[in-house]
Amino acid sequence: MSLSPPAIVVSLTQSIRARPILWDQYQRTNVINEQELRLIKAVDKVPKEKRVGIVESDPEGYASLLVSSSTGKSLLERSGKRVEFVQYLLALGVELCEDVPSYIIALNSRQDPYSHLITLLDHGDDPIPIIASSLLTTLISVSLAKSKVDRPTQQTLPTLFKYLATICASSESNLQDLAVQSYVLLLRNSYSRMTFWEMGDETVRGLTGVVETAAAGSKGKGTTDVGLTAGISSSVAALGGDLRQGGVNLQLLYHVLVGIWALSFEETIAEELDEKYDLIPPLVHLLRSAIKEKILRVCLAIVANLIGKAPATNLPSLLLARLLPLLSTLKGRKFTDPDLTADLDSSLGALEAFQLTQTNFDEYATEIRSGHLSWTPPHRSQDFWKKNARRIMEENGGELVNCLARALRESDDKIVLAVAAHDVGVLVKEVPEKRRVWDTALVKSRVMELMGDSDPEVRYESLKTVQEFLRYAFGG
Template sequence: MSSLPPPAIVGSLIQSIRARPILWDQYQRTNIINEQELKLIKAVDKLPKEKRIPIVEGDLVGYAKLIVGDPNGTSGEKGLLERCAKRVEFIQYLLALAVELCEDVPAYITTLNSHSDPYSHLMTLLDHTDAPIPIISSNLLTTLISSSLSKSKTDKPTQQALPTLFKYLATISSSSESNLQDLAVQSYVLLLRNSYSRSTFWEMGDEMVRGLTNVVETAAAGSKGSRTTDVGLSGGVASSSVAASSSGPSATTALLSSSAANTNLKQGGVNLQLLYYVLVGIWELSFEEEIAEELDEKYDLIPPLVHLLRSALKEKILRVCLAIITNLITKAPSTNLPSLLLARTLPLLTTLKTRKFTDPDLTADLDTCLSALESFQLTQTNFDEYATEIRSGHLSWTPPHRNQDFWKKNARRIMEENNGELVQCLARVLRESDEKLVLAVAAHDVGVLVKEVPEKRRVWDGVMVKARVMELMGDSDPEVRYESLKAVQEFLRYAFGG
C-alpha cells in the first residue's frame, strides 16, 4: 500500500512550516520534550527522503509515539503532539512531519493505525483556531482512515471518526478557495473506497451529496451547446475494470495521480481537475445499489451527467461520466433506464460508438450502455415514454406531444391512470418550473387533454392548472403565451356547457 502526495495546499503549508527553525534544545531543557523525542526528531529533521526512510523504518514505534503516544494504548502515555497542545508551532511541525512520513514510509501508516484509537486527538485539531492545523490534520486523518477502510472489517474508532471528518470536509468543500475545494474532494475520493464509508457518506444526506452534485450541475449548465472535443487524450481515466478496486488504495492512487495535468482548464466554468475528482467520487458512490437507485431521483443527476458526456473537454471526463452511467444501469436498471432514455442518451452513445477509443474499458462500458438502452427502448410504448417524461419534469417537444394519434389513444388513460398521477405531475411542472420550453410543452398538453377528454376538465380546476395557464398568457416568452392561449381557448370552449 502507498500513500498519495498531499494536495497542493497541504504541500505548500508543510513546506512553509518545515522552513521555520525550532529551538529544540531549548524546549528539551525546559522539559517540554524529552531526550528520546529530541533524538528522534533531530535524526530526520533536515534529511532528504532517501536518507530519512531507513531511519524511520528502523524505529516505527518510536516515531508513532510522537503523534499518537503509546501505540498499544495500554500505558496511557500521551504523544508529544497531545502534550504540546498549546504550542502552535509544535503542533504544526509534528503534523507536517507525520504527513511526510506517511508519504515516505507506508509502514508508518500501519504503525499509527495499530494504536487502539489513533484518531481521537487528531479529531480535536479539526476545530483548532490556527488555520493551517485543521487543514493538515484533515489530510493526515484522511490518510489514516482511508488505510483503515481498506481492511476487510471497519473497526470502531474508524466508524466513530468518519462522520466527523466528512462534516469537516463538507465545510471546506463549500469554501470559495479552490485549494480547499480540491483538498475536500480529493479526500472524498480516498475515503469512499469501501461500502461502509459510501453508506455513511450517503446517510449523512444533502449536507454531503449536494456539494458534489452541485459541481456537476454547474459544469453542465456552463457546457450546454458544446460538443465533445479532444477525446483522444490518454491518461487520467476511471476504469470500470477496477470496480472492485474502489475499495482498494492502488486504483484510487492511479486515478488521482494521473489527473494532475491541465489543472487550469475549465469545463463550464468549473476547474477541470476539481470536476474530475467530483465525478470520481460520484462514481465510487454509484457502486452501492441503494445509492444508484436514488442518485437521479433525489438529485436529478442524469440530465447534467449526459450534458457533460456530450461536451467533455477531455477523455478522462467523458470516461468517468460513462463509468457512472454504466453503474447506474447495472446497479439499478429499472430506476435509471427510463431517465437515461428520456435524456437522449441513446443517440449520443450511438454517435460516440463511431469514434475510435484506445481504452478497452471505455469501449466495454459504451457497449454495455448501448445494449441496455437499446433493449429497454424496444420494450417501451409511446405511453411509457410520455409518462416517464412527465414524471421527470424535463419536458421537450418529443414525438408524442405533436402526434394526434397518440392523444386519441392515450388522453383518457393519462387523465385516469394511477388516480390522475400524470395530471398532478403536469400541474407541478406548471407550478414550479421556470424553463420556458417546459412551460410551453406542459401548457400544450393541458390544452390537448381538455380537448380530448372535456368531461374531465374540472379536474384541472382542482389542481389550479386553469388559473396557471391563464396567468401564462402574459408570459414574456412567445411560445409559452401561444400554447397557454390555446389551452385557455379549450377551457372556454366548454365554459357554458356545464
C-alpha cells in the same frame, strides 16, 4: 486509487517544515523529553532517503509523537496551545505517511488513533484543520481497506466527512480540491459510501453541484474534440494550464466524477442518485461535451454502474436524456481504453434492448415524471393524443396530471412551462369531462397567470389552454 497530495497540503507542510524551531530550548524547559528530541532531530531537515530509513527502523517511536499510547500522552496532545509545535508535528506526520507505510500501520495500530486528531478540525489556526484532515484521510482510508471497519473509524468518519463538506462548499479552489480528493480516498468500501450517502445534502450535494455547474456551462457543445485542446469553445478556458469545462477546473471535475462513480457501486445509491439529485441530465451533457477522454471515460463508467445496479430506475431516465443516439455516435469513434469501450458497448446494448420494450405512452410518461419536458414527438402528434389522452388522465390515479401540475407550479424553465401548458390544453380538449381535475390541482389559475409570462412561447401555449377552459365555461 493513488492521488498526488493536494496542492494546499504540500504547500503548507513544506512551509512549516522549513521554519526553525528551538528544540533544545524546549527540551531544557521540559516541554519535550529527551527521547522525543532525539527522534525529531534525527529526521529534521535531512534528505528523504535518510529520513525514510530512520523512521522504518523505529515506526512505533515516531507514532508516539502523534498518537498517545498506553504509556502516556503523545507530544502532539501535550503541545496544547503551542501552535508551532502542532503545525510541525502534523506536517511531519503527513510527510512520513506519504513515505513510510510502516509508520501508517504503527499509527493505526494504536487503540484510539483518531481521538485527538479529530479535535484539531476545530482548531482556530487555519493550517491546522487542513493538515489534520489530510492526515486523518490517509489513516482512515488505509483502515477502510480492512475486511471489517473498526470502531474508531466508525466513530470518526462522519465528523471527517462533515468537515470536508464544509471546505467543499468553500469558494477557494484549493480547499475544494482537498475535500474532493479526500472523498475519493475515503469512498473505498460499502461502509464509507453509505455513511457518506446517509449524510444526504450535507455531503452529496457538494459533488452533484459541481457536475451541474460544469454541465450548465457546457450545453450545446459537441464531443467532436474529445481528447483535444485545439479549438476549445467559450465553455472551456486554458489559461496558464488551468483547463476548465463549463467553468469548472477539469481536474476537480474529474475527481468529483470519480467520487460519484465510487458511490454508484452501491445498489441503493444507484437507485436514488437521479431521483434525489437529478444527476442523469447533467451527466449526459458532460458526456456530450467532454473535452478530455478521461472525463468521457468516468462518465461512461458511472452510466454503466447506474444501468448495472439499478436498470429499472435508470434506463427510462437515460433514454429520456437522449443518451442512446449519443452513444451510437461515440460507438463510431476509435478509443484505445478497453474499459471505456466495454462500458460504451454494455450501456449501448442495454439502452437499445430497453427501447424496443417502450411504447410512445411509456416514453411520454417517463418524460412527464422526470419533469424535464421538451418538444418530443408525442406532444405534437394528434394521433398520440387521440389514443392516450384518457389514459394519461387516469393512469395511477392521476399521477401524470399531478406531474404536469407540479411542472407548471415549480419549474422556471420556459420550455418546460410551454410544453406543460400545451399538454394541459390538449387534455382539456380531448377529455373535457375531467376538466375539473385541473381546478383541483390549481392548474387553471396557474395557466392564466402564465399568459403574462415574459416568454412568447409560454404566453402562446397558455393562451391556447385558457381558450380550451373557456370553451366549457358555461357547460355543466
